[in-house]
Amino acid sequence: MDTRYDVMFAGELLDGQDEATVRRNLGRLFKAGEQTLDKLFSGKPQLLKRDCDADVARKYREAIESAGGKPIIRQVPRDTPSSLSLAPPGSDVLRPEERAAQPSAIPEPPPLDVAEVGARLAAPSAPAPPPPDTSHLTLGDVGETIPTLERNTAAAPIPDSGLSLAEPGSDLLETPSRPAARDVDVSGISLAPPGADVLESQYRKRDTAAAPDTSAISLADPPPAE
Numbered sequence: 001m002d003t004r005y006d007v008m009f010a011g012e013l014l015d016g017q018d019e020a021t022v023r024r025n026l027g028r029l030f031k032a033g034e035q036t037l038d039k040l041f042s043g044k045p046q047l048l049k050r051d052c053d054a055d056v057a058r059k060y061r062e063a064i065e066s067a068g069g070k071p072i073i074r075q076v077p078r079d080t081p082s083s084l085s086l087a088p089p090g091s092d093v094l095r096p097e098e099r100a101a102q103p104s105a106i107p108e109p110p111p112l113d114v115a116e117v118g119a120r121l122a123a124p125s126a127p128a129p130p131p132p133d134t135s136h137l138t139l140g141d142v143g144e145t146i147p148t149l150e151r152n153t154a155a156a157p158i159p160d161s162g163l164s165l166a167e168p169g170s171d172l173l174e175t176p177s178r179p180a181a182r183d184v185d186v187s188g189i190s191l192a193p194p195g196a197d198v199l200e201s202q203y204r205k206r207d208t209a210a211a212p213d214t215s216a217i218s219l220a221d222p223p224p225a226e
Contacts, residue, residue, distance in 0.1 A: 003053075003075055003076075004051045004075070004076040004078070005052055005053070005056075005057040005074065005075055005076060006047060006049070006052075006073075006074045006076055007047075007048045007049040007052065007056075007057055007060040007061070007072070007073055008045040008046060008047050008048060008072040008073075008074065009026075009045070009046055009064060009070075010043060010045040010046065010072060011069075012069065012070035013069060014068055014069065014070055017069075022068035022069050023037055025066075025067035026067050029067050048060060048064075048071075051076055057073055060073075061073060
């Protein structure tokens with residue numbers, strides 16, 4: 001019969017490792033949530049793999065060590081069939097490391113007193129302010145105008161704006177003022193006779209290109225009509 005092993009972890013770290021990193025690595029390795037990780041790092045041995053062979057135990061050890069943790073590998077004792085016996089009724093069938101963590105004690109509630117039947121549980125609210133005095137008010141007759149004050153029907157005076165109406169057809173836009181004419185001396189200016197060059201010789205365009213020789217070119221006779 002081959003040797004069997006239990007693989008456990010009690011939150012121990014390899015040298016140079018920090019708990020936050022190892023916790024994150026083991027969470028990814030075992031796809032464990034925060035509640036499971038809290039148990040793994042509680043300081044008590046937690047069973048990861050029960051009754052496995054040497055190859056499986058070695059794979060678990062290498063995986064946990066690569067994550068930065070220190071695994072616990074325990075050999076499973078094997079008893080012969082003749083040494084088996086039944087535990088008495090009510091005995092613990094799980095080892096201490098296999099038992100679920102005991103729930104924390106329920107805290108005691110603070111001492112409470114029971115009020116008398118019909119007692120007010122809250123302080124009374126402040127009294128409402130007194131209603132306003134309406135003894136001087138009376139109701140008017142049906143159809144009576146309220147308030148019964150005389151209405152001032154006189155038209156309000158129109159303020160004098162100083163404006164007046166223009167004559168029909170008047171130009172409503174103001175005519176812009178024209179600048180005063182300036183006296184320009186034109187005594188030194190004269191008109192050139194018709195056909196005269198108005199540009200000085202240095203500003204005139206000159207045709208310097210020679211005409212090509214076309215003496216050897218002749219026109220071909222048109223083709224006869226069909």
